[in-house]
Amino acid sequence: MGLFFSAVQWLFFMLASSLVAPIAIAGLFHLSPADTAEFVQRTMFVLGLSGVLQVLIGHRLPINEGPAGLWWGVFAIYAGFAGTIYSSTEQALQSLEGGMIVSGVIFIFLAAFGLLEKMAKLFTPTVTFIYLLLLILQLSGSFLNGMLGLPNEAGTIRPLILAGSAATLLAAFYFSSHRIQWVRQYSVIISLAFGWLLFLLIGEAPLMASSGNQLFSLPGLFVFGPPLFDSGTVVTAAFITLLLTANMIASIRVMEEVMAHLHATGRKGSYRSAGVAAGLNQMLGGAFSAIGSVPISGAAGFVAQTGNASVRPFFAGSLLVVGMSLFPPVMNGLASLPAPVGYAVTFVIFSRMAGFAFAEMEKETEQDRARLVAGVSLLAGVGVMFVPAAAFTNLPAAAASILNNGLILGTMTAICVEQFLRVAGKRKKTGA
Numbered sequence: 146m147g148l149f150f151s152a153v154q155w156l157f158f159m160l161a162s163s164l165v166a167p168i169a170i171a172g173l174f175h176l177s178p179a180d181t182a183e184f185v186q187r188t189m190f191v192l193g194l195s196g197v198l199q200v201l202i203g204h205r206l207p208i209n210e211g212p213a214g215l216w217w218g219v220f221a222i223y224a225g226f227a228g229t230i231y232s233s234t235e236q237a238l239q240s241l242e243g244g245m246i247v248s249g250v251i252f253i254f255l256a257a258f259g260l261l262e263k264m265a266k267l268f269t270p271t272v273t274f275i276y277l278l279l280l281i282l283q284l285s286g287s288f289l290n291g292m293l294g295l296p297n298e299a300g301t302i303r304p305l306i307l308a309g310s311a312a313t314l315l316a317a318f319y320f321s322s323h324r325i326q327w328v329r330q331y332s333v334i335i336s337l338a339f340g341w342l343l344f345l346l347i348g349e350a351p352l353m354a355s356s357g358n359q360l361f362s363l364p365g366l367f368v369f370g371p372p373l374f375d376s377g378t379v380v381t382a383a384f385i386t387l388l389l390t391a392n393m394i395a396s397i398r399v400m401e402e403v404m405a406h407l408h409a410t411g412r413k414g415s416y417r418s419a420g421v422a423a424g425l426n427q428m429l430g431g432a433f434s435a436i437g438s439v440p441i442s443g444a445a446g447f448v449a450q451t452g453n454a455s456v457r458p459f460f461a462g463s464l465l466v467v468g469m470s471l472f473p474p475v476m477n478g479l480a481s482l483p484a485p486v487g488y489a490v491t492f493v494i495f496s497r498m499a500g501f502a503f504a505e506m507e508k509e510t511e512q513d514r515a516r517l518v519a520g521v522s523l524l525a526g527v528g529v530m531f532v533p534a535a536a537f538t539n540l541p542a543a544a545a546s547i548l549n550n551g552l553i554l555g556t557m558t559a560i561c562v563e564q565f566l567r568v569a570g571k572r573k574k575t576g577a
Contacts, residue, residue: 148458151451154334155462156469158447158494159209160479161337161487163192165287166212166436173224174234185480186470187364188212188435193466195426195438200460203422204415204440206400207448207459210426213392213439215385215553218546219244220436225538230377235369238434243372245431247382248389249424255390256420265394265416267560270508271515275559276395277502279526279552280442281495286530288495291488306485309347313340313489321450321493330451333490340486350483359473368434377541385546386427388553389439393423395556396440399501403445404454445501446494514570518563526555 167188171181195210223237231237255261268276290296292310294303316339320332328335344350394416401413419440430437448454469475509515530551537545547553 148461150331150334151453151455151458152461152465154331154451155207155209155447155459156465157337157479157482158333158491159192159196159211159462159466160189160482161491162209162441162443163189163211164480164482164487165484166214166217170217170220170224170436173221174227174238182473182477183362183365183368184435186362186473186476187368187433189466189476190364190470191426191429191433191435192438193463193468193470194429195422196463197460197467198422198425199419199440200456200463202418204397204419205456206397206404207454207456208396208400208440208444209459209463210438211441211443212436213385213389215388215392215439215546215550216245216430216437218549219381219385221534222538222545236373238369239371240373240375240378242367242369242431242434243374244378244382244385245427245437246372247374247379248386248437249427249431251383251386252390252420252424252427255386256417256424259417261390261394261416261420264390265398267564268391268394268398269563270505271518271563272556272559273395273398274502274506274515275519275522275526276391276552276556277399277442277498277505278523279555281498281502282527283530283552284495288488288492292485292492294485305347306349309340309344309349309483310485310489312343313486314492316340317490317493326452330453332450333447333494336490336493337482337486340489341482344483344486349485351481361471362473363471364433364435366432366434372431381541381546385437388547388557389423389427389437390420391553391556392439392442393419396442396444399442399445399498400448402501402505403449407449407452407454443491443495443498446496446498449497449501450494514563514566518559518566521562522555522559525558526551529554 164185167185168181171184176184192210192212199205199208199210220241223241227234227237231240292307292314294306297303313336317332317336320328320335323329323332341350397416397419423439427437429435469479506515506519528551529548532549534549537549540548547557
């Protein structure tokens with residue numbers, strides 16, 4: 146019974162952190178309600194299956210897969226290419242299918258030649274600190290907007306949603322630090338149930354979408370048409386893959402730290418195996434006309450809050466996601482979870498990530514160098530978050546996807562600045 150509740154808890158966490166992206170992307174491409182529902186179904190199927198593959202042949206850690214923010218950004222850029230660079234929306238989507246398949250091939254190539262292990266050495270405690278802090282800062286705006294009931298037609302804060310979100314937030318903090326161990330362990334699912342019931346009582350829970358007469362549905366292959374492999378998409382996919390490897394390595398590193406803190410008996414993640422599984426997952430995203438996935442760093446916060454670092458509940462939860470995606474009525478029912486509730490509970494989970502970030506920084510022996518790297522990287526990463534997305538529209542898709550993402554730009558800056566300072570320091574000592 147404990148395994149079941151833990152698996153359901155993982156299921157809801159995965160839903161809360163993954164449903165927004167496919168719905169938003171479907172809106173960018175003006176998909177019909179029926180097509181949007183199928184796009185969400187295919188995405189959840191791929192995410193669940195990706196988690197299963199990572200447990201079986203990949204890093205073998207309890208890290209769920211979510212829609213990669215980098216691919217989300219590329220989808221948004223390519224939506225603007227429809228009717229200009231590409232003759233139609235379908236052709237732009239076919240090109241994205243091809244891009245994800247190319248990304249999968251590159252992932253497997255990097256893993257096969259042992260390049261991921263070399264890249265992992267670049268993720269020092271300083272770089273990990275910057276990555277985690279930028280991740281929290283980047284997501285904080287989305288969390289707060291969602292808890293305030295934004296965006297909406299009026300463009301103003303909705304007091305009733307704010308009150309419900311605040312109550313859910315306080316309840317989530319209370320349950321996560323409860324003196325009874327089993328309450329702490331299942332605090333996420335208890336908090337979600339509390340918030341959902343509260344929003345039902347105040348009349349702010351969305352109605353469940355209709356699935357028609359369809360009770361069972363298998364996800365389709367190449368729904369938008371056969372994949373296209375044009376030069377621009379191949380180059381973009383290559384850049385995106387290198388950045389996704391950084392996300393994956395950081396997520397594995399953070400989870401290893403959390404498991405060590407919890408004194409879990411879990412094994413260290415294998416970067417090479419994780420890279421092979423990640424390559425297969427990218428290919429699945431392209432083949433099923435969904436969104437490319439990436440291991441989610443927020444899983445570390447989830448494990449820290451529940452105190453359960455076992456892989457079994459995560460594996461079972463991933464299987465539940467796969468099974469759920471095959472039944473549209475079940476999918477629609479779970480998708481009717483009020484978004485502010487998901488944001489409020491996730492806010493609590495990510496608030497714990499700040500502690501992990503500062504703990505990483507304390508491991509550095511060269512504190513002066515670490516502070517300089519942090520200063521430069523945070524200025525670059527946070528600064529670009531305030532630049533309007535429209536400012537990057539005239540840039541190539543690969544460049545725009547980097548410069549429009551404060552997390553990636555800041556992390557890349559941290560790696561480059563730290564390596565430069567290390568080399569400069571060694572030359573200074575040699576010269577002396």
